[in-house]
Amino acid sequence: MRTVTRHQIQTVVNGEPTSVEVEPNDVLLDVLRTALGVKSPKIGCERGDCGSCTVLLDGRTVRSCLVLAVEADAHEITTVEGIEHDGLTAVQEMLIEQSSFQCGFCAPGIVLAAAELIELVPRPTADEVREAIAGNLCRCTGYESIVDAVLAATGSGTSATSRGASS
Amino acid sequence: MTIAHGFDYVRPATLDAALACLASDGSRVLAGGTDIVPWLRDDLIEPEVLVDIKAIPDLGQISVTDGRLILGALVTFSDLIESDVVRDAAPALVEMAHQVASVGVRNRATIVGNLCAAVPSLDAGPVLMVYDATVEVARTGGVRSVPLVEWFVGPKETQLAAGEMVTGVTLHLPAVEHAAVFLKLARYSGEDLAQANLAILLTAEHDCRLAFGAVAPVPFRAAAIEAVLCGNALTDEVIADARALVAGSISPISDVRASAEYRTHMCAVMVERGLRAVASRLAGDGPPYPTHLI
Numbered sequence: 001m002r003t004v005t006r007h008q009i010q011t012v013v014n015g016e017p018t019s020v021e022v023e024p025n026d027v028l029l030d031v032l033r034t035a036l037g038v039k040s041p042k043i044g045c046e047r048g049d050c051g052s053c054t055v056l057l058d059g060r061t062v063r064s065c066l067v068l069a070v071e072a073d074a075h076e077i078t079t080v081e082g083i084e085h086d087g088l089t090a091v092q093e094m095l096i097e098q099s100s101f102q103c104g105f106c107a108p109g110i111v112l113a114a115a116e117l118i119e120l121v122p123r124p125t126a127d128e129v130r131e132a133i134a135g136n137l138c139r140c141t142g143y144e145s146i147v148d149a150v151l152a153a154t155g156s157g158t159s160a161t162s163r164g165a166s167s
Numbered sequence: 168m169t170i171a172h173g174f175d176y177v178r179p180a181t182l183d184a185a186l187a188c189l190a191s192d193g194s195r196v197l198a199g200g201t202d203i204v205p206w207l208r209d210d211l212i213e214p215e216v217l218v219d220i221k222a223i224p225d226l227g228q229i230s231v232t233d234g235r236l237i238l239g240a241l242v243t244f245s246d247l248i249e250s251d252v253v254r255d256a257a258p259a260l261v262e263m264a265h266q267v268a269s270v271g272v273r274n275r276a277t278i279v280g281n282l283c284a285a286v287p288s289l290d291a292g293p294v295l296m297v298y299d300a301t302v303e304v305a306r307t308g309g310v311r312s313v314p315l316v317e318w319f320v321g322p323k324e325t326q327l328a329a330g331e332m333v334t335g336v337t338l339h340l341p342a343v344e345h346a347a348v349f350l351k352l353a354r355y356s357g358e359d360l361a362q363a364n365l366a367i368l369l370t371a372e373h374d375c376r377l378a379f380g381a382v383a384p385v386p387f388r389a390a391a392i393e394a395v396l397c398g399n400a401l402t403d404e405v406i407a408d409a410r411a412l413v414a415g416s417i418s419p420i421s422d423v424r425a426s427a428e429y430r431t432h433m434c435a436v437m438v439e440r441g442l443r444a445v446a447s448r449l450a451g452d453g454p455p456y457p458t459h460l461i
Contacts (some may be wrong), residue, residue, distance in 0.1 A: 004173045023178035024217065025207070030169065033341045046168055047205045049358070054271055060245070061271040068197075070176050071219060113270065135269020136359035 009073035013038065014082025022069040029053045029064035032077070040080040040108040044137075051136030054109035055079050061116045080108040083115055089113065092152035095146070102140035109136045114150045123156050170207045175216040181223060182334065186307045188218045190330045198241060199275040201268075202284040226334065231256050236298070236338040240280075244273035254456075257338055259347035259366065262457035263294045266351045269358040282318065285325050285385070288361040292319070292376035292386030294349045297368035298338035306331045318386035321396045344371040346448035347387055350437045350461045354424060362425040365437045369445045371396050375411075377438070382417040382430055389416045392438070401446045409442065410435045437461050 007052040008021050013036060020035050032055070033036040041064050044052035055064045056078040083089060088096070091114045100109050110133055110153075117124055117132035124132070129150045130143070138146065179185040188194055197203055202384025206212045220226060226241040229250050238247075241425075247253050247264040254261055267273055267281075267290045281291040282302060292315070300315040304327065313326050315336070320326060327333065347368040353359035356449045364380040377395035380386040395408045419430035444460050447453035454460065 002174050007176065011173040024174055025172065027170065027204070040185065046208065048201055048268075048272055050270060057274075060274040062275050063201070063271050066201050066272075066275065068176070068200065068204065071197075071200065071221070074177075094368075116270070130357075131265070134271055135271050 007070045009070055011072050012076040014078055020069075020150065024068065024070050026069040027065060028055070028067040028072055028077075029070045031069040032064060038079050038081060038157055042105055042108065044105070049135075049137070050106075051109040051113070051133075054112045054136065056083075056112055056116065057115070059119065061113055066133070078112075080111050083112070089115065090153040091118065091150055094149040098145055098149045098152065100141065100145040100149045101138075106136055106138040110138070110146060114153075117150075118154055123154050124150070125152060125156065130161070168208060170204075172207060172210060172213045174207075174214050176219065177216060178219040178222045182219060182226075182305065182332075183307070185218055185220055186305060186330070186332060187225060189332055190307055191216065192329075194218055196283070196332055198280045198326065201245060201272050201276040202280060202286075215372045220332070228335070229253060231340070234340045234342060236340055237335055238278055238338070239335045240333055241277055241337075242279070243275060243277050244268075245270070245373060247278070248273070256340060257298060257347070258456035259294050259297075259349050259368070260338075263290050263349040263366070265457045266290060266349070266353075266459070272358075279336055282315070282336065283325060283327060283333055285319055285323050286360075287322050287386075288364070288381040289385055289386065290349075290351060290364055290380065293366035293380040294347070295336060295338065296378035296388055297366045297376040298340065299376075300339070301337045302326075302333055303335045303337060304331050305334045310334075312337070314407045316388055321384050341368070341370045341374070343374075344375075344449070345369060346445050346453065348441045348448065348460060350441050351459075352425075352430075352433050352437060352461050356410055356459065360424065363419070363430050363434050363437065364453075365434065365441055367438075367441045367445045368402070369442075369449050371449065373400065375401075377441075379417055382419040382434060384418075389413075391416055396405065396442070397446060401442050406439055406442050410439055413438055433461075 042052035044050035046065045048066045053065045113133045129147050195214040197217040197219045226239040228239040244264040244267045281289050302313045302318050304311050350365045352363045361381040363382050366378050370375045378388045392412045399405045413435040419427045421427045
C-alpha cells in the first residue's frame with residue numbers, strides 16, 4: 001500500500017477534549033469504537049442505511065460509518081454516553097419504562113435521533129417522530145413502542161390516533 | 168469493514184487552493200461523503216487524494232439575487248428544510264428534501280453532491296430542472312455555467328471534467344406567479360431510493376415544466392408532455408392528453424425496486440396527481456408544502 005500522511009485530529013468526544021492519530025481512510029465509527037473505546041455506536045450496515053452507528057456531530061445526527069475520522073477534526077462528537085448530564089434523559093426514561101426495545105441494538109441511534117428532534121421541535125407530532133427515526137432500523141419492535149415513548153416523554157400524547165394516517 | 172484503499176486528505180481553506188489541489192491526477196472532491204465513503208469501501212473509486220471542501224467559506228450560501236436562488240456546494244438537504252429563503256422562494260425543494268434518505272444522511276449530504284454522484288434515482292435532479300437550474304463549475308483560471316438538462320451524461324456520469332469543481336447550483340425563478348410539486352414513488356414512506364420521481368412547475372401564464380427521475384438513465388425534462396400542457400388550462404382533457412404521452416416519454420428498467428411496467432403505470436398516475444396538485448397550489452387552495460403526494 002502507498003504511504004499516506006497520518007493526521008493528528010483534535011476533537012471533543014462527549015465533552016472531553018480528545019487527540020487521536022488517524023489515517024485518511026479511517027472511518028469515524030471504527031476510530032470511536034477501537035481507538036477511543038466508545039462502544040455505543042454500533043456496526044450495522046456500514047453504508048448509511050441502518051442508523052445504528054448514529055452519533056451527534058456538532059449536535060446533528062450523522063452516520064459515523066459515512067464520516068472519515070479526519071473530517072471530525074475540530075468538531076464535537078456526542079454519543080449516548082455523552083447526552084446524560086443529570087441522569088438519563090426523559091426519552092431514555094420513557095423508553096425504559098415502556099420497554100420500547102427488545103434487543104437494543106438500534107437504541108443508541110434512536111435515542112440520539114430523538115434527542116436531535118426534540119432540540120429542534122420540543123413537542124413533536126407522531127409523524128415528526130416517525131420521520132426523525134425513519135433511518136434507524138429496528139428489527140424487533142415495529143416502532144410503535146418507540147414512537148409512543150418519545151411522544152410520552154415530550155408530552156405530545158400517544159401515537160394511537162395517527163397510526164392509520166402515517167402507516 | 169475498513170476502507171482498503173489508501174489516499175491522502177487535504178482540507179484547503181480557499182477555493183483557489185482547492186482548485187490547485189484538484190489539478191493533480193487522482194484528486195477528488197469530498198463534501199458530505201455520503202456517496203464517496205461507500206464507494207471507497209466498495210473500491211468503486213480509488214483516489215490518490217481527497218480534497219475536503221468543507222473549510223471553504225461561502226460555499227454554504229443560500230441566497231436570492233435578481234430572481235436567482237443560489238445554493239452553494241455545501242448546502243445540505245437539511246439546510247434546505249431549515250432555510251426560510253428556500254421555503255419562500257422554492258418550497259418544492261423543501262418538499263423534495265423531506266423525502267430524501269434519512270435525517271442523519273440529510274444532515275451531511277449536499278445538493279451539489281447529489282448532482283455530481285448522478286445516480287439515476289437522484290431526487291434533486293427533477294425539481295432543479297423545472298427551475299431551469301444551472302450548474303456552476305470552476306477550474307483554475309475560469310468558470311462555466313452548465314444547464315442542468317445538459318449536465319447528466321449517463322448513470323454516475325456528468326459533464327464535470329478533470330480539474331473542475333462544482334461551486335453551486337443556480338435556480339432561475341419564474342418572474343410570474345408559480346407553483347411546483349415534487350412526487351417520489353418509493354416502496355415505503357421511510358428511507359428509500361425512488362422507484363420514480365417527478366417534478367412539475369406551473370406558472371400563471373400557463374408555462375408548465377415537467378421532469379422525471381429514476382425512469383431513464385438520467386433525469387430529464389419531458390418535452391412532449393410539456394408541449395401539450397404549455398399554454399393550456401389544465402382541464403381533464405389536457406391532463407388525459409398528458410397522461411397518454413407518459414409511456415412514450417420514459418424508459419424505465421426493471422430492478423429490485425420495481426418492474427418497468429409498474430413504474431410506467433405509476434408515472435401516469437403521478438403525472439395526473441401532480442398536475443392536479445400543482446394547479447390547485449397555484450390557485451391557492453392546494454396541499455401545503457411539504458406533502459407526500461403519492
